[in-house]
Amino acid sequence: MAADSIVKRLKAPGALARGRLADRAFFIATFIFAGLVLLIVAAIFIELAVMSWPSLIKFGPRFITSSDWDPVAGKFGALPLIFGTVASSVIALLLAVPLGLGVAVFLSEVSPPWLKTPVGFLVELLAGIPSVIYGLWGIFVLAPLVMNHLAPWLNHYFGWLPLFRGTSYGVGLLTAGLILTLMVLPFITSVSREILATVPRDQREAALALGMTRWEVIRHAVLPYGRVGIIGAVILALGRALGETMAVTMVIGNTPRISASLFNPAYSMAAVIANEFTEASSRLYVSALIEVGLVLFGVTFLVNAAARLLIWRVGGGQKRARV
Amino acid sequence: MKNRVEVHDLSAWFDEQQVLFDINVAIEDKCVTAIIGPSGCGKSTFIRCVNRLHETVPGARMSGRVLLDKDDIYAQVVDPVAIRKRIGMVFQRPNPFPTMSIFDNVAAGLKLNGFRRSAELQEIVQRSLEQAALWDQVKDRLGEAGASLSGGQQQRLCIARALAVEPEILLMDEPCSALDPAATQRVEDLLVELQNNYAIVIVTHNMQQAARVSKYTGFFLNGGLIEFDDTSRIFTNPQDKRTEDYITGRFG
Ligand SMILES: Nc1ncnc2c1ncn2[C@@H]1O[C@H](COP(=O)(O)OP(=O)(O)OP(=O)(O)O)[C@@H](O)[C@H]1O
Ligand SMILES: [Mg+2]
Numbered sequence: 001m002a003a004d005s006i007v008k009r010l011k012a013p014g015a016l017a018r019g020r021l022a023d024r025a026f027f028i029a030t031f032i033f034a035g036l037v038l039l040i041v042a043a044i045f046i047e048l049a050v051m052s053w054p055s056l057i058k059f060g061p062r063f064i065t066s067s068d069w070d071p072v073a074g075k076f077g078a079l080p081l082i083f084g085t086v087a088s089s090v091i092a093l094l095l096a097v098p099l100g101l102g103v104a105v106f107l108s109e110v111s112p113p114w115l116k117t118p119v120g121f122l123v124e125l126l127a128g129i130p131s132v133i134y135g136l137w138g139i140f141v142l143a144p145l146v147m148n149h150l151a152p153w154l155n156h157y158f159g160w161l162p163l164f165r166g167t168s169y170g171v172g173l174l175t176a177g178l179i180l181t182l183m184v185l186p187f188i189t190s191v192s193r194e195i196l197a198t199v200p201r202d203q204r205e206a207a208l209a210l211g212m213t214r215w216e217v218i219r220h221a222v223l224p225y226g227r228v229g230i231i232g233a234v235i236l237a238l239g240r241a242l243g244e245t246m247a248v249t250m251v252i253g254n255t256p257r258i259s260a261s262l263f264n265p266a267y268s269m270a271a272v273i274a275n276e277f278t279e280a281s282s283r284l285y286v287s288a289l290i291e292v293g294l295v296l297f298g299v300t301f302l303v304n305a306a307a308r309l310l311i312w313r314v315g316g317g318q319k320r321a322r323v
Numbered sequence: 324m325k326n327r328v329e330v331h332d333l334s335a336w337f338d339e340q341q342v343l344f345d346i347n348v349a350i351e352d353k354c355v356t357a358i359i360g361p362s363g364c365g366k367s368t369f370i371r372c373v374n375r376l377h378e379t380v381p382g383a384r385m386s387g388r389v390l391l392d393k394d395d396i397y398a399q400v401v402d403p404v405a406i407r408k409r410i411g412m413v414f415q416r417p418n419p420f421p422t423m424s425i426f427d428n429v430a431a432g433l434k435l436n437g438f439r440r441s442a443e444l445q446e447i448v449q450r451s452l453e454q455a456a457l458w459d460q461v462k463d464r465l466g467e468a469g470a471s472l473s474g475g476q477q478q479r480l481c482i483a484r485a486l487a488v489e490p491e492i493l494l495m496d497e498p499c500s501a502l503d504p505a506a507t508q509r510v511e512d513l514l515v516e517l518q519n520n521y522a523i524v525i526v527t528h529n530m531q532q533a534a535r536v537s538k539y540t541g542f543f544l545n546g547g548l549i550e551f552d553d554t555s556r557i558f559t560n561p562q563d564k565r566t567e568d569y570i571t572g573r574f575g
Contacts, residue, residue, distance in 0.1 A: 201380075202418040206481070208379055210432035210488060211408030220431065224422040 045297065052291035054284055063288075064295060069256035069267075071276065076288035078295055080256040084173065084266035085296065088248060089241035091177025091262070092184055097234055099181070100188030107189070108196040109218055120193070127186035135250030138179045143170030143251060146178070151263050168263035169253075176252040176266070180244060184237035191236060195229035196222060228311055235307040242300050245270035269296040327352045327492055327522040328373060333387035335368050335377055342368050344546045346387070350492070355518050357533035357554065358526045360543030361569065366526045367415060369543065370494040373524070374410040375403040391492075408432075411490030413498045415526075417477035419469035419484070426465040428480055432488035447487055454517075455483035456509030475502045482510065486517075493517065495525045499532065511536050530570055534558050542566045 009015060049056070055063065059076060066077025103123060107116055151168035158164045168174065199222050207221035223230070253265020254275060269292050280286045328350035335343035342365045350356050350373075358366045371377040372385050375396060389396050396406045419428050427434075429448045448465075452458040457479040461472070469480055478501045485493065499507040514523060514536045527533050533540050534554060541551040542563075550557065550566045561567045 200418075202414060202416060203420065205376060205379070205414065206418040206420065206484075207431075209374065209376060209407055209412040209414070210435065210484070211404050212432075212435060213404050216435060220435075221420060224420065227422065 048294040052287045055287040055291045080258045081269045083258045084268040088176040092180030092241045095181040096184045100185045103189045104192035123189045131246040134247040138251035146175050162260040165261045171253040173266045174262040176248050180241045187237045188233050191233035195226040199225045325352045329390040331388040335385040338382040342546050346548045352522045354538040355523045355536050357537035357540045364543040365546040410492045411485040413495040415496040419480050421470035424466045428469040429483045451483040451487040455479040492522045
């Protein structure tokens, strides 16, 4: 009887119309929010383009192909900066992906339960440390360590690689890459860990029942199932690494030069902007710095687009189970 | 006939909740043993104790002994991985590997065992899929994702995956619950064929199926094995009143 009347009320024309109205309002609201994000991105892009206009028309494409960054002489070639940003981020990812994924696998699959919470907490704490602290630590601890121990060791054993030629003075590309590794590690670990936790039990059991060892279960069932999400975690980390400013500025050496050896100082786009904006005296200098920002924006955009494409390719081949 | 598996005083728990109580039973070689009983009575838990899968659930434990060819599979020195290689399992819910192709799903266990010779691998994959009555439907799209199949096809894919590694004993947890009558028929035919080489345990809610394919039937109720006997006797002349109530449908 009571249920009957509820059904009647729900089916009443007024209720249906109200439902539809709410639906419509919801749709419009979310549409506006999404549109707003697009708008903001577009506005940033346009603003950057407008403000860098003097430099854009003066240097044209040479701005990103020339490696001569000499503000005093009025020469602005951003290639070394692009190189510094990309190279330090690549170093960071090369180290942080296996490490972060390893920690995530350890925490979700291998670790005894009592160890999970403290280690997981510590890793997440890494994400909360301000980057200037990383920078300080980099200068006072990591840089001497690289100069006195790591660099000589690498040079001794792998000196035949151009990457490890020469001597290190502490600050440089390698140190920046190492700092970034630490900084992006928690992103990779905590996102991957959550991804791994969503892998259904029956996937693990399917693998176990075939006689897989614990490692084989992770390798053949758990990681493949979570691969799209893990790639997402890596993109997040990459975005962070590309844009990181403070810590990198403090340890990369701030020298606009492209060199094969990771021991040499370099410069990154974000670091240039942070360092030189206050002392930019001429209109051209300012607009060149803003154009660096525009390029950074573009690089980040490209990297993300490429990563989306990768996810789409990987995810496209696998239609999710429709049980 | 020879007993492949003997279960002695098997009890099982999820955390503090006991779900199996002193089960004693023997699984004979080269025949089908059916397990019947109402939902939640512990059928799945029982067969999952036989391939040591139960213990992989956090908080789950068991006591008692399970002998495979007279050897205690729960003995200290025994590696559960080795046991699971010998005792194959088909799950209640189809669980193909969604990122693997149909072919790779079937080959998953074989590749593990170092199978690389592709001609032989292909032969085994084809044979397994044929046995699972799936080959005709997928032979032109072996490269597609396993998850692109329908629920019933996924279940047969899982059957093929289990058969491919040629276990000695096959545990099947309601393998036909997602299948149409024709596919069910093919799986039952498969069981009849397979029992020449395997010891098979099948959990089923379908009395007719149990009556059709099995030589022995065990009736579980509330975690206890109420009755275990020749299938013909269970269905014509059960000794226990509760068994009779269940198979005649007078039971909840
Ligand atoms: N992962 C789990 N954690 C806690 N309890 C569980 C778990 N799995 C099963 N149980 C409990 O164990 C008992 C037996 O479950 P089991 O899955 O063996 O039943 P079943 O006979 O296979 O039922 P069905 O016919 O519905 O598949 C049930 O009471 C269930 O609630
Ligand atoms: Mg069950």
